[in-house]
Amino acid sequence: MAQVTLTNVKKVYAGGVEAVKGVSFDIPDGGFCVLVGPSGCGKSTLLRMVAGLETISAGEVSIGERVVNEIGPADRDIAMVFQNYALYPHMSVYDNMAYGLRNRGTPKDEIDRRVKEAARILAIEGLLERRPKQLSGGQRQRVAMGRAIVRKPQVFLFDEPLSKLDAKLRVQMRVEIKKLQRALGVTAIYVTHDQVEAMTLSDKLVVMNGGQVEQIGLPADVYKKPASKFVATFIGSPPMNILPGTIDGPGIVALGDAILEARDLRQDLPAQTAVEVGLRPEDVEIASEGEAGSLPFDVEFIEELGATQLFHGQLAGLPFVMQAATDVVAAQAGRIWITVDPDRVHVFDSMTGVRLGRV
Amino acid sequence: MQKNAFFNGLTIPLMLLLPQLAITVVFFYWPASQAVWQSFLLEDAFGTSTEFVWFENYQLLFSDPGYLKAFINTLIFSSFVCMLSLSIALLFAVMADRAIRGAEIFKTLLIWPYAVAPAVAGVLWLFMFDPSLGMLARGLSSMGIAWNPRLNGNDAMLLVILAATWKQISYNFLFFLAGLQSIPKSVIEAAVIDGARPMRRFWTIVFPLLSPTTFFLLVVNIVYVFFDTFGIIDTITGGGPSGATETLVYKVFSDGKGGSNLGGSAAQSVVLLVMVIAMTAVQFKFIERRVSY
Amino acid sequence: MVEDRRLGDLIAYIILSIGVLIVAFPVWLTFVASTWDAATIINGQLPLYPGPKLFENYYRILFVGTSGTTREPVLGMMLNSFVMAMAIAIGKIFISVLSAYAIVYYRFPFRMAAFWIIFVTLMLPVEVRIFPTFKVVSDLNMLDTYQGLAVPLIASATGTLLFRQFFMTIPDELLEASRIDGAGPFKFFKDTVVPLSITTIAALFVIQFIYGWNQYLWPLLVTTKDSMQTIVIAIKKMIVTSDALTEWQLAMATAMLAMLPPVLVVVLMQRLFVKGLVETEK
Secondary structure, three states: OOOEEEEEEEEEOOOOOEEEEEEEEEEOOOOEEEEEOOOOOOHHHHHHHHHOOOOOOEEEEEEOOEEOOOOOHHHOOEEEEOOOOOOOOOOOHHHHHHHHHHHOOOOHHHHHHHHHHHHHHHOOHHHOOOOHHHOOHHHHHHHHHHHHHOOOOOEEEEEOOOOOOOHHHHHHHHHHHHHHHHHHOOEEEEEEOOHHHHHHHOOEEEEEEOOEEEEEEOHHHHHHOOOEHHHHHHOOOOOOEEEEEEEEEOOEEEEOOEEEEOOOOOOOOOOOOEEEEEEOHHHEEEEOOOOOOOEEEEEEEEEEOOOEEEEEEEEOOEEEEEEEEOOOOOOOOEEEEEEEOHHHOEEEEOOOOEEOOOO | OOOOOOEEOOHHHHHHHHHHHHHHHHHHHHHHHHHHHHOOEEEOOOOOOEEEOOOHHHHHHHOOHHHHHHHHHHHHHHHHHHHHHHHHHHHHHHHHHOOOOOHHHHHHHHHHHHHOOHHHHHHHHHHHHOOOOOHHHHHHHHOOOOOOOOOOHHHHHHHHHHHHHHHHHHHHHHHHHHHHHOOOHHHHHHHHHOOOOHHHHHHHHHHHHHHHHHHHHHHHHHHHHHHHOHHHHHHHOOOOOOOOOOOHHHHHHHHHHOOOOHHHHHHHHHHHHHHHHHHHHHHHHHHHHHHHO | OOOOOHHHHHHHHHHHHHHHHHHHHHHHHHHHHOOOOHHHHHOOOOOOOOOOOHHHHHHHHHHOOOOOOOOOOHHHHHHHHHHHHHHHHHHHHHHHHHHHHHHHHEEOOOHHHHHHHHHOOOOOOHHHHHHHHHHHHHHOOOOOOHHHHHHHHHOOOHHHHHHHHHHHHOOHHHHHHHHHOOOOHHHHHHHHHHHHOHHHHHHHHHHHHHHHHOOOHHHHHHOOOHHHOOHHHHHHHHOOOOHHHOOHHHHHHHHHHHHHHHHHHHHHOHHHHHHHHHHHOO
16 A cells, blocks of 8 residues: 655657646545546546556656656556456456466465455456456456456556446446445546546546646535636536626626625625636526526526426526426526525636636 | 557567568568669670670560560450459359358358469369360360360460469459458448349449459459469460460569570569569558558 | 349359359369379260279379379378478468567667568569579578478568558557566567467468468479479479370379368368458458
């Protein structure tokens, strides 16, 4: 078990493309860190640099107390689960799991013990003699996990391991990965572009964009106080509404004719500064007409989701979505009035997208 | 095209390449360069002295009526063999592509001549059409058709064309069948719904979709006719009668055999070399284009 | 599809049967000829059914040989052909799997140069450079040897290109997983690349065995001793221009024996054969 530390890690490809532009953070021993971001944001490259599959152009990666920049992947004491599992198609499940141990010269009975133990944990004991071809997607996923477990590594690395599974299996395996990581107490780094996976799995969430870290924090904090417009719209489903507004006074923003209180807003901004206001669909509540701080919302159509419903329409002439409980009855179309808790109003710089929060 | 995951190093990859490169250099590049060199040399009648003569061997070659004749023979031979073997193979492949019972057995029965050595194929056809004892030759003469490939150049040419075609059908059949089977069923079904009758379907849908296979086979067949048919010609006619079935490759061999005209034979080799390189280039362009589809 | 298929199917059966007949008839006739005596053939009296001399002819040709032309028994020639075909097939697989591995899995300065040096040999058969190659072999004292028969024919790009193409389809993640599992270049080659290539190797083997067995011009040149003849060149020697001297029944038996091994390979290993043929030409 070990702590993983990244210090100003960069990846520059031949030709000058900067895939990772100086990233620093650390993951405590036993922590579960998720790297999330859109495709091409550098998250996989970062993971592969920790694995030793990509060279590190600048900066330092250490696992435990050891700087591993110059150490080969086999000697970093890590294990990796690949997106396409990368199982050896010509080897049995047993041999797939045993291969790494054999290469290390682990004694035969020790290999046998470890493989059987991993198989028991993953409930794949009955599949040990099969070839990967004969397994279902979920079973292959388990074998890939098993190959990681038998190594008893200091760090687990996951590269979008659930993206090839169907939705139902994905939820199930997600829970299992989390349980397993807890039980084994191994530090984990997990790359995904799925924000639900990112929220549910991590105890440290790293949101990346364009080769840089946008925000690092507990998943709940990232959700509650997104550090930028990018994070705000990337985390959360349906995504946060972003509306242009102006500063109307300390802690007050104007959206067209309507006035909105925002508690987490810098106090030193001059009036009329252009900003962007973010409102999460799930934070919006229905008010009665003329209520203080209420905004007019023209509903155009309603999507029934079963547990909730989504109202689509226009707010101050811009597209807007709100989420409501199913017992809220509204006309299929027409104007309603809404309010938002002042603690849940997010304000971003209209140029840089940075959160304009209290210092 | 290259891998994103790879090893570094120089010694190991060079060691891995060494056997192939060594054999290629010793038995390919060295002899080929020797051929080019020799094509510029002329030996006197007694083989005692050689002289560097620039392009004289080539000049002699292109003014030699025998070479022109070999060129025309090659042209006739290759166009007939290509046409015949491609069209017959296509017919068989279209029939075998129908979902009829026993299609697999027919396939097996049609592909095995690929395994017959050209020289052996030549002997088989020689035996059938030998004017004095061949079963089919006697059949021809009983119908009053004069037939003697030993004396008549046209008969000889016809015989080598038949033998070479017979040998090549299986290869073309296999590729046409694979090409037909790779045409998506849905395209054919769409044509059926559009009201195209079977024959029309073939010429407007299937045949155009097969054109990459056809083009590929055309190039391969030309190369086959140029080189692999040496055994057929040598066993059936030996290039005769009086050079009637002497192709370009055969002439390289017969002119160089006694060692009397090494320079001329070498010049012929070089001409062939250039022709094959040109064909390889065409083929390569074609492969590139196909990859980009 | 809802369509009247009966007529079309009937036509297909008829055409395919004619095809099989065309393909099989010369071989059947050869087989029949190999079961009669010389006189029946030379008089032009050969029937369409086998005769009584099957065992006699084959025994004589396998263990004794013809009386005048080739002298050696054919069994020894078949052994020569077999050794040559095996040497070409195995040799080609060996050198090309190694060179393809170097070209695909290594980055090194002369990589593209090496690739092109090999690629140029793709379509240039030995016939084009026949006499200079013969001279090299004779200078190296390799005439009348198995090395002389096989090694020059090993030099060609087909195998390297085939393996290169196959290696490109192996996912990069397998190499990465192997690395994390502690396997270096040799272990990755031995434990992963070669086992995955087994069918490709087998397919190439089938094609190259047939290619090697069927060689004609090259063995004709480099073998001078009777004991080194291959079976394919022996047939030609048995057929002499004046019909009276040709022991046709023996030549035809030899032809049957020359066809048997490669045809068996094609029929028994049809799937590998088709794969090898289609993929080496891509």
